[in-house]
Amino acid sequence: MSLLDVSALTKRFGGLLAVGRLDLSMAKGEMLGLIGPNGAGKTTVFNLLSGFLRPDEGQIRFDGRSVVGLKPHQVCRLGMARTFQIVRPFPHLSVVDNVKVAALARHPVMTHALESARAVVERVGLGARAGALASGLTLADRKRLELARALATEPSLLLLDEVMAGLNATEIEAMVRLVTTINAGGISVLLIEHNMRAVMALSHRIVVLSFGEKIASGTPREVAADRRVIEAYLGEEYVHPPQA
């Protein structure tokens, strides 16, 4: 049975179609990649799923119930947690306190929340930085913190918005391992990612968006071979490889 069922999801900004009649379905435990050129509407999809935007049309069913019209905090409580592309840590709180705020959603007692936060901080490999102020972290650590906070809300589905962006090769490798472990632990992952290698390595299936519409879906191998995808998205990079 599917964990997430999106049908005919539509959102317009003024006259611009940001997301058009998108259908999407995820099984429990799945890791799904959502890719597409800049401006394809990927982050808008996340905002619609997580309650930050209200769809114009369409249905979103999560764990068997509709989440359309719910507030972001309600969606989170149901077990769908998101990260932000531009990370938003609480700058004046320490790493562990940042995560504690998130853990309080499931553990209202401070000492329990702190315990759970410590565990999550260890799990994402920030243990050595637990006491540091979030404002002093490197970008890679801030991305981990963003992930740790989402994890601390104990989701069954994790929406990751470009957690690899801005990281170097070593950091990306570490992040790929981390996301794999998280998924292996039973948490389904919906992943927006620009780093092709990472998304191909991680995803069980991939959905490709272009101008708000789904133009392809399938296994990484199928998608990579799809002519429309190459034209719309991969083509850009293959035809005009970025200058080194």
Added chain:
Amino acid sequence: MRPLILLAVAILAALPWLVGSYLITVMIFIFFYAYLGQAWNIVGGYAGQLSAGHSAFVGIGGYAAALLSAHAGLSPWIGMWIGGSFAAVLGAVIGYLGFRFGLRGFYFVLLTVAFAEICRVIALNVDAVGGALGLYITFTGNARQFQFQDNRAYYYVALALMLGATAVVRAIETHRFGAYLTAIRQDESACEALGIDTLRVKMQAMVLSSFLTGVGGTFYAFYLFSLQPNAVFGIPLSVEIIIRPIVGGAGTVMGPILGSFILSPLAEISRSYFAQGGWNGLHLIVYGVLLIAVVLFLPQGAYPALRRLVRGRPA
């Protein structure tokens, strides 16, 4: 830390038997403004919602207790809770409008000011509550009427208010509510994404803050024996309420108390010395300069700076 606090409380409890009545009066103002600052601190400091209309809650609370006492014979000891509840209702209305409609920063400041000013104009124009003349409370010296012959009684009531509010804020800080408030001040959208019902948490902060401020209104009325619309609902009182926690450190437990110990004596000294020479506004000039200095040099307030100083520089 705990023995230090107990020692400080013991000293404050013994103080009125050791010093003259003038110093007792100064201390009463220190405690009372620390109390109001602490109440404001919940929504203005911890939650970061800059209300500049808190005088409205003092006014509502004070007027309610005074009118209930005058017309219904209700003891202010009970009236103060009713006054606080009325203030909380007004706080809920302002908070709901402000938070629901997403008013931030300057817009929220203006909304709160507008409500306080509307209260002031209404109090000035409704004769049933004393109109422009205001309300005067006849002195009976009856403790049941919240009136005391001995200034020391007011001293202890003010001290209890300050300590009570501080205990409330300390409890908030160590529980989930406080953690949520601090997080909301830093990034509301992130909070929503982490499962925090930000509207509800901010509402709770506003209601609690306005309730406590309203309770303080009773003390104001029955200590000064008069309520003047321009004084009790006016913007200057709101400034007095806000400035102490900001100078001391908004969003910290000790901030409002420290701020009040810095500013209230200053106000009192310049009032009593300079006012006689016709230098009426001098203490407010000092406030202004301090406010500018704090924003430029100590944006977190005096308490965090003091703590750094005492504990030495962190490694």
Added chain:
Amino acid sequence: MDLTLVGQGLLSGFLFGGVYSLMAVGLTLIFGVMRVVNFAHGDMMVWGMYLAWLLSIRAGIDPYVGFLVCAAALFFFGLLIQRGLVERIVDAPHEMQILLMLGVALVLENAALVAFGPDPARVRSPLSQATVWIGPIFVDVARLVTFGLAMALTAALWLFLARTDLGRSMRAAADNPYGARVIGTDVRRVYAAAFGVGAACVGAAGALVSPILPFQPTSGLGLSVTSFNIVIIGGMGSLPGAFVGGILVSVAESMGAVFLSPSMKELVSFGLLIAILLFRPAGLFGKAAG
């Protein structure tokens, strides 16, 4: 309801609105360019009034001439505040900016109290006494002159913003503060000029209104709040909004005085403010929601 009274109220509200407009245009210019709310606006206006008063009693200069001096003095004062204080906090959180300007307001208000005492003052102009009749409605000549000069100054400001390089870069900065930085306008100079010109507007407004409105050091707060009302109603940062909003609020207040009572006229503008905040936070002339 006596129609003459209503007509009288409408006209005097309209004429008084000229000063409101000038004052609000100054505030909205500062906000538009720097995104800083000048909480000391009303107190700067009060200093304009006292300067006009000093010029009048010490040097015998009529406020309808002296306003030029007041505008110049406030221009330099604004420049000073910008360079000395505001410049350091342009990028600070709004709360910090509000508190800083509140500090400036407290200093200005109470410096006036120390310098001039608490009693109301009023500047005399030979024009103050004269009235003309338009049918059944009489008009103070002073009000008419105040209105005319306020309009002339607003028009001059408009020309400055439309025709000069400095004015155009101010408008560019107001339209898009980040864009102006990127294209390399000398932002410091534009900011200082904007604060100076904004302060000059309110200084002139103070001088112009001094023959028809008694004032005291504590008047500043109410004038600040009225300015805030107007710019929110008109739309923060919108110059036409401030202009129209000034007239609108003034007329609304004088209608409030006619229909309710003079002491309750503020209820009308605060009611208007709350309605705008809730239902059209961008204001009547604003572009996007605040």
